[in-house]
Amino acid sequence: MSDALDKAEAAVREASTDTAAVQLAFAAMELAKLATQQQAQQPSQQHACEHQHKQGRSAGEWIGIACAVCVGSVGLAFASLAIAIAACCATGCFLILRSIWQSTQKGK
Incomplete structure (x- = not known):
């Protein structure tokens, strides 16, 4: 140069x-x-390069990834809500069964 x-x-x-x-x-x-x-x-220097360069992601691929992340996040939120509801139901059942158990033990 x-x-x-x-x-x-x-x-x-x-x-x-x-x-x-x-x-x-x-x-x-x-x-x-x-x-x-x-x-x-x-160009002569580029031809000397033997390995292939990976192309970047297109806009459509990024939109698809974003949609997949959004759907996954909503699914995870519903799964967490279902687990919370199941835990509340299990606690309620446990308290009812404990109350029944205690009332049957007093009657003996």
């Missing part, structure tokens, strides 16, 4: 007799040449 900068500086020095606008134009042309050379070299 320093070689390209040296070329650009040399072009600017050569254009010292020209106006500043022409000098800037020459420098811009050198930088454009450098950019096209670098772009031409990049």
Whole structure:
């Protein structure tokens, strides 16, 4: 890259007799040449890479994941509610059975 900068500086020095606008134009042309050379070299570097790159998720996949999380969360909430109701029912049954047990023990 320093070689390209040296070329650009040399072009600017050569254009010292020209106006500043022409000098800037020459420098811009050198930088454009450098950019096209670098772009031409990049595909050859990419082909040297043997492994495959994993593509990112699309918007549809993210929406599907979000819907699955929402449905799972609602299901988990209903399951927690069902467990709480079952625990209350079991406690009520236990208290009723204990009361019946105590009343039968007093009668003996």
